[in-house]
Amino acid sequence: MGELRLMKGNEALAEAAIRAGMDGYFGYPITPQSEILEYLTREAYNRTQCTVLQAESEIASINMVYGAAGTGARVMTTSSSPGISLMQEGISYIAGAELPCLLVNINRGGPGLGTIQPSQGDYFQSVKGGGHGDYRLIVLAPATVQEMADFVLEGWEMAEKYRNPVLILADGALGQMMEKVELREQQPRGTRPVPDWATVGKTKDRERNVITSLFIKPEEMEQVNLRLQQKYKLIESEITRVEELQTDDADFVIVAYGLSARIGSKVMELLRDEGMKVGLIRPISLWPYPYATVSKAAEHVKGFLSLELNAGQMVEDVRLAVNGRCPVGHYGRMGGIIPSPEEVADVIKKMYSEL
Amino acid sequence: MQEIEHHYDEMDIVCERPAALLDTRMHYCPGCGHGVAHRILMEAVEELGLQEKTVGVAPVGCSVFAYHYMNVDMQEAAHGRATAVATGIKRTNPDKIVFTYQGDGDLAAIGTAETLHTVNRGENVLIVFINNAIYGMTGGQMAPTTLVTQKTSTTPYGREVPVMGNPLKITELLAQLPGAFFVTRQAVNTPANVRKAKKALLNGLKWQTLNKGTCFVEIVSNCPTNWGMKPVESNKWLEENMLPFYPLGDMKVPSKEELENG
Numbered sequence: 001m002g003e004l005r006l007m008k009g010n011e012a013l014a015e016a017a018i019r020a021g022m023d024g025y026f027g028y029p030i031t032p033q034s035e036i037l038e039y040l041t042r043e044a045y046n047r048t049q050c051t052v053l054q055a056e057s058e059i060a061s062i063n064m065v066y067g068a069a070g071t072g073a074r075v076m077t078t079s080s081s082p083g084i085s086l087m088q089e090g091i092s093y094i095a096g097a098e099l100p101c102l103l104v105n106i107n108r109g110g111p112g113l114g115t116i117q118p119s120q121g122d123y124f125q126s127v128k129g130g131g132h133g134d135y136r137l138i139v140l141a142p143a144t145v146q147e148m149a150d151f152v153l154e155g156w157e158m159a160e161k162y163r164n165p166v167l168i169l170a171d172g173a174l175g176q177m178m179e180k181v182e183l184r185e186q187q188p189r190g191t192r193p194v195p196d197w198a199t200v201g202k203t204k205d206r207e208r209n210v211i212t213s214l215f216i217k218p219e220e221m222e223q224v225n226l227r228l229q230q231k232y233k234l235i236e237s238e239i240t241r242v243e244e245l246q247t248d249d250a251d252f253v254i255v256a257y258g259l260s261a262r263i264g265s266k267v268m269e270l271l272r273d274e275g276m277k278v279g280l281i282r283p284i285s286l287w288p289y290p291y292a293t294v295s296k297a298a299e300h301v302k303g304f305l306s307l308e309l310n311a312g313q314m315v316e317d318v319r320l321a322v323n324g325r326c327p328v329g330h331y332g333r334m335g336g337i338i339p340s341p342e343e344v345a346d347v348i349k350k351m352y353s354e355l
Numbered sequence: 356m357q358e359i360e361h362h363y364d365e366m367d368i369v370c371e372r373p374a375a376l377l378d379t380r381m382h383y384c385p386g387c388g389h390g391v392a393h394r395i396l397m398e399a400v401e402e403l404g405l406q407e408k409t410v411g412v413a414p415v416g417c418s419v420f421a422y423h424y425m426n427v428d429m430q431e432a433a434h435g436r437a438t439a440v441a442t443g444i445k446r447t448n449p450d451k452i453v454f455t456y457q458g459d460g461d462l463a464a465i466g467t468a469e470t471l472h473t474v475n476r477g478e479n480v481l482i483v484f485i486n487n488a489i490y491g492m493t494g495g496q497m498a499p500t501t502l503v504t505q506k507t508s509t510t511p512y513g514r515e516v517p518v519m520g521n522p523l524k525i526t527e528l529l530a531q532l533p534g535a536f537f538v539t540r541q542a543v544n545t546p547a548n549v550r551k552a553k554k555a556l557l558n559g560l561k562w563q564t565l566n567k568g569t570c571f572v573e574i575v576s577n578c579p580t581n582w583g584m585k586p587v588e589s590n591k592w593l594e595e596n597m598l599p600f601y602p603l604g605d606m607k608v609p610s611k612e613e614l615e616n617g
Contacts, residue, residue, distance in 0.1 A: 023447050024443065024446060024447045026443065051446040051447050053442070053446060055439070055442075055472075056468055056469070056472035057468060059436065059439070059468075059469075060436070060439040060442075060468070060469050060472065061439075063432065063433060063436035063439035063440050063443065063469070064439050064440070064442050064443035064446070065443060066430070066432070066433075066436075066439075066440050066443060067412070067430060067432075067439065067440035067441060067442065067443025067444040068443035068444060068446065068447040069443075070430045070440075070443075070444065071410070071444055071447055071448050071451075073447040073448075075443070075447070089433055090433060090436070093433050097430075097431075199410045199428035199429065199430055199444070200410065200428065200448060200451065201407045201408040201409060201410060201427075201428055201451055202406060202407060202409075202426065202427050202428045203407050204407070208422075208425075208426055208427055208428050208429065209428045209429075210422045210428070210429050210430070210431070211429070211430040211431065212413075212422065212430070212431035213431065214419065214420075214431055
């Protein structure tokens with residue numbers, strides 16, 4: 001068993017990054033995730049000589065990540081919604097140049113400057129694009145402080161395996177809440193082999209390496225796109241992650257991720273106490289989305305409710321999976337308001353009575 | 356015949372393509388200064404024996420394909436972000452030699468914040484800034500360095516200060532920052548200036564290993580195509596119009612002590 005600590009989600013994530021052997025962190029302060037930058041500037045260099053740099057903007061941060069990732073370094077940036085919006089150009093370049101890196105969005109309410117309170121309003125941005133062009137991010141949605149820590153190393157390993165950016169999408173509450181977390185052992189830095197595509201100086205025994213997303217000839221650009229799409233298909237087949245709670249006998253299923261899934265599991269308990277057979281599907285990877293799991297449940301349930309801290313975003317993917325076989329509702333609060341389990345239970349009872 | 360063969364044997368190679376520059380036809384317009392700037396930069400890399408430890412960053416603009424010609428590991432940056440990319444490379448690989456190669460739009464308009472903060476942090480990289488007072492790749496629009504009254508496709512009546520502001524002397528601005536170790540403005544319009552520009556690039560690369568701050572080399576260059584001139588005319592126009600406003604010379608040079616205490 002690893003070391004047990006009581007930590008904030010943001011701090012657990014930062015600690016996990018140090019322990020995962022991070023080589024570089026580039027970030028810019030923004031609430032509610034500034035603790036990550038603060039924690040790393042305090043701890044990382046002293047312990048592992050990892051580069052930590054407060055950049056002049058999120059635009060600079062993401063491009064520093066691009067440069068460092070292009071040398072094969074294990075790098076990360078973190079931000080919150082408006083900052084992640086600023087990074088979208090760089091994220092598209094990183095996806096296009098197929099650079100492995102870890103991105104973290106501690107989602108706050110929007111649109112615009114919005115609020116510093118928790119939100120899941122960046123689902124579309126995270127899983128449907130965000131930046132320009134046909135690309136995908138692997139998107140992991142933690143629901144506990146433990147997962148905030150665990151998904152760091154797992155995320156980097158996925159990023160490096162597929163040469164693709166990985167995004168941890170959490171909300172402000174997960175960043176701020178304190179829970180018990182079991183930390184992994186410190187991984188050594190500088191022991192991973194330098195990838196053969198990395199730009200670390202052209203030695204005589206090889207051609208120069210070039211990191212680019214520019215392919216001006218249409219035929220070449222199409223081939224690059226086709227290769228990317230093939231990679232995305234492979235990722236879909238290999239790493240779709242989901243948790244199911246009491247879906248076997250359920251005739252109604254809540255679909256929720258992150259903080260909403262925690263509320264959803266409480267709602268499930270409340271309704272089970274009243275004799276209703278309610279289950280929960282928690283997508284852990286938001287892309288690739290667990291369509292198959294939702295589709296399978298659609299064969300035996302009477303309805304779904306997508307519970308989100310937004311105006312209805314993931315519900316579109318639930319409906320895609322259900323494909324009209326039964327009603328799919330959505331319930332969400334916005335502006336940083338978190339619904340109570342009782343409130344959601346009432347919504348489900350009303351919906352259920354109309355099925 | 357015998358004599359001629361003997362003559363050939365005696366010949367010394369006095370000039371050849373540096374191995375750090377690939378044997379590829381460049382896409383630059385005839386007479387453009389980019390080709391010369393590429394060449395002297397790569398000659399400098401080679402002469403210092405740095406080819407194996409150098410990582411370059413290409414911009415967006417005419418020199419977007421610099422990595423097609425420069426035979427070193429390279430990264431292509433988003434528009435304006437080359438110095439941020441270089442920061443990421445250098446911070447995680449402090450033993451490498453890192454340079455950016457950027458035009459005026461990339462470095463002094465869209466990338467102004469990245470440029471200024473990179474120099475302000477004193478990142479140990481070389482920034483090569485090609486100033487030809489126009490956007491070449493997109494077809495001759497106004498650059499931040501376009502001269503007052505200069506005509507471009509977006510200043511069809513000439514750059515007017517009340518509307519478009521003044522040309523930005525970003526090199527003078529950067530020379531004020533303590534993070535800058537070496538700041539100079541050179542040109543590639545005459546053989547003599549090319550030799551001086553190369554010397555500046557040699558110093559900019561060499562002094563990077565001292566880890567004392569950013570080296571910044573501006574190279575005033577031409578754009579015959581978008582200036583609407585023949586190459587020779589464009590170099591004359593550069594001399595008569597650009598150099599009075601962008602005077603050549605060093606703006607910040609390291610002292611003897613700074614160089615000796617490396």
